[in-house]
Each structure stands twice: as structure tokens, then as C-alpha cells.
Amino acid sequence: MKIAVTFSTLSGNTALVANDLVDYLNNNGHKAELFDVINTNPDQLKEHELVFFGSSTYGDGDLNPITELFFSTADQQNHNCNNTHFAFFSLGDSSYPHFATSGKISSEKIEPMQGNILEPVLQIDGYPNQATYQKSRQWADSILTQLK
Numbered sequence: 001m002k003i004a005v006t007f008s009t010l011s012g013n014t015a016l017v018a019n020d021l022v023d024y025l026n027n028n029g030h031k032a033e034l035f036d037v038i039n040t041n042p043d044q045l046k047e048h049e050l051v052f053f054g055s056s057t058y059g060d061g062d063l064n065p066i067t068e069l070f071f072s073t074a075d076q077q078n079h080n081c082n083n084t085h086f087a088f089f090s091l092g093d094s095s096y097p098h099f100a101t102s103g104k105i106s107s108e109k110i111e112p113m114q115g116n117i118l119e120p121v122l123q124i125d126g127y128p129n130q131a132t133y134q135k136s137r138q139w140a141d142s143i144l145t146q147l148k
């Protein structure tokens, strides 16, 4: 199965999680490719059966502006991703009233584009550490199990 791990980041935290995830997947018999959303056209993800889609949360529980731009490009292209499964990981900080909501918002953007949404959204609190990586690896395994 072709897997994409994407990240959209302002200060690097989402990239840390994505990098760890792609290494973990490739070291465990999968074929995963890393995409920085800032340089990615939505169509590039179409050839992947599964996308782990990572974004951080800014403003008042909003998508970060890079993810916003990605989805507005996808809208303009009438993007359809009905051959792709999506699982969302979402960075944030629980001191904010709307904690790590970017994953849920991203999922709501992908739904009308007919992407196949896998649950749950993974929410990550604060600066990533070893415990974060353990949690995101386990989450990725549980997502992959759903596709067996």
C-alpha cells in the first residue's frame, strides 16, 4: 500500500511527528513518503491509498494558514479523493479553549471531496517528545489495522 505522511507546520512541531511516523512506517515494512503541505498540490496525494494528514491549530481553534491554503487550492480544483483513506493528526496546546481542532476541521474539508475518513483523529498536546511518538506510532498501527 502506498502511504503518504503530510505535515503542515508553522514552528516545526507537526513536522517532528510526521518525520518520526514516516521513519517508523518505513522501518516496519511499509512504503511511506513524506510531504510538506506547503509544497504539495492536492493531486499529488491521489496516488496514495492512505494519507496520514498532520496539521497544527492556530487562531481560535482554526487551521493553520498553510492548511487553509491547501484546502482552498483543492476546492478550486474541484478535488476528488475517493480512492484515498485519510487519518488526521492534529497538533495543539490544551491551554487554548479550542484544543487541537485542526484535525477535525481538516476531516470536515476532506469529506465533501469524497475521501474515506478513518477515525479517531489523534490530538497531540504541546511540544512532541518520546511519549508523543509512542502514542502516534500506536495510533498509526491502529489505523493500518482498519485497512487489513
Ligand SMILES: Cc1cc2nc3c(=O)[nH]c(=O)nc-3n(C[C@H](O)[C@H](O)[C@H](O)COP(=O)(O)O)c2cc1C
Binding pocket: 008, 009, 010, 011, 012, 013, 014, 015, 055, 056, 057, 058, 059, 060, 061, 062, 064, 091, 092, 093, 094, 096, 097, 098, 099, 100, 101, 126, 127
Ligand atoms: C498564536 C497561536 C495560536 C494558537 N492557537 C491554538 C488554538 O486555538 N488551539 C490549540 O490547540 N493550539 C493553539 N496553538 C498552539 C499550537 O497549535 C501548538 O504550539 C502546535 O504544537 C504548533 O505546531 P506547529 O509548530 O506544527 O505549527 C496556538 C499557538 C500560537 C502561537
